[in-house]
Amino acid sequence: MKSLNSIISEIRIKEDQVSRETLHLIDETYQMTLYLKELLNTTREHILKEGFKNETDEIEFFRNIKPQILGQLIYYNEIFRIETICPVKDGKMYQKFFMGQLQQLKQEFKEHIYSSHFYRYYRSGRSDRDQEYFIRGKINYKDGLNSYVFEIDHQFSTYYDSKVARILANERIYNYLTTKINPEESTCLLLHSAESTKDIFWTDSKNALIELIYALHASGVISHGKIGIRKITLVFQILFRIPLGDVHHSFHRMKDRAGTRTSFLDHLKSSLEQYMDKGL
Incomplete structure (x- = not known):
């Protein structure tokens, strides 16, 4: 399995290539969404075929590597969605639209991420519960998890890796929206x-x-x-x-x-x- 730095470098190289070849943000986000979706699929195939050498490698993958790919995919897909439904290019309606998107992001963050014990754990840089959070098959349903836990691919997710991905994606989406509202x-x-x-x-x-x-x-x-x-x-x-x-x-x-x-x-x-x- 590729290292975290290798994955990040690969994605950045692709970002630069796509940005040079596309004229508009909509085209860029669409191309990046397709690329990251394929990268996630090929990564899944590799993991299911090769597995992990040990628990340390598995934790590294689900805590750091997969969330980088999935987080970028969530980000680009969301920006594509926002850009394609934006009503106008400038003016009060433009600002109102992006302010609404920002409020929606904040509300989602508050309800599903900010108040969770896991968010405080991840942000504090702790690792004492990594075996619980980032090893497959160890989901604790007593924690009152979101219902989509039953829909995830348990061979390629620990549930919490998607939480990390959403945290990373939300940071980028937040920066994008605030810049749109008032650069x-x-x-x-x-x-x-x-x-x-x-x-x-x-x-x-x-x-x-x-x-x-x-x-x-x-x-x-x-x-x-x-x-x-x-x-x-x-x-x-x-x-x-x-x-x-x-x-x-x-x-x-x-x-x-x-x-x-x-x-x-x-x-x-x-x-x-x-x-x-x-x-x-």
């Missing part, structure tokens, strides 16, 4: 009250910043190239307090530019060389 506010809130960054802001065009972001991503110089465009974009939005919107669409337009396609990077190179010459 500027959502990125600034992540800064909390960091006074030291108040005087830092981007003074060139948004396209220039997007060009820089893609260059950093393509060169693999951030986190050894193991994080995707979305996360790098979020960092720059937070740092400079600037909403960048649909960066993938902007990038696709850059690829069709007449003349040089890297005008901002060319400008940076020229500026740096001039600055170096001043010190001679």
Whole structure:
């Protein structure tokens, strides 16, 4: 069985590939949903055929590896659903729609996840009950579990691995919804009250910043190239307090530019060389 890092890396590579090949978020989420569904199916086939070497491997799989795949699948499927039923692109109706989706997510989280003993166990990083939660066939029905426990594939689930997947998915969905509702506010809130960054802001065009972001991503110089465009974009939005919107669409337009396609990077190179010459 592949390691957690290998699975995460594989998914991120696929995310980057799909984001480059699609023009719209709906297309991207649909392609990722198909990919992750197939990845989950092939993983299930492998587990049923090969099994686990020991309980440690089984716990690692159901606590960490499977939830990464299933959590991403839940996330992309939910974003596809939301994007395809969104009534308009802007305006009060647009905001009201996404605020309703956010309220629905919060209510679901409160009712099914937040108040559970398992959520506190998982969030605290405990492992003393892992054999109970992440070994197949050890479900304790006295805990008052949700009825869907009777519908799960007991050969490929411990019930709690889906709980972890939902926790991971909800975090991403929450970030997506808050950004949709108010991009500027959502990125600034992540800064909390960091006074030291108040005087830092981007003074060139948004396209220039997007060009820089893609260059950093393509060169693999951030986190050894193991994080995707979305996360790098979020960092720059937070740092400079600037909403960048649909960066993938902007990038696709850059690829069709007449003349040089890297005008901002060319400008940076020229500026740096001039600055170096001043010190001679």
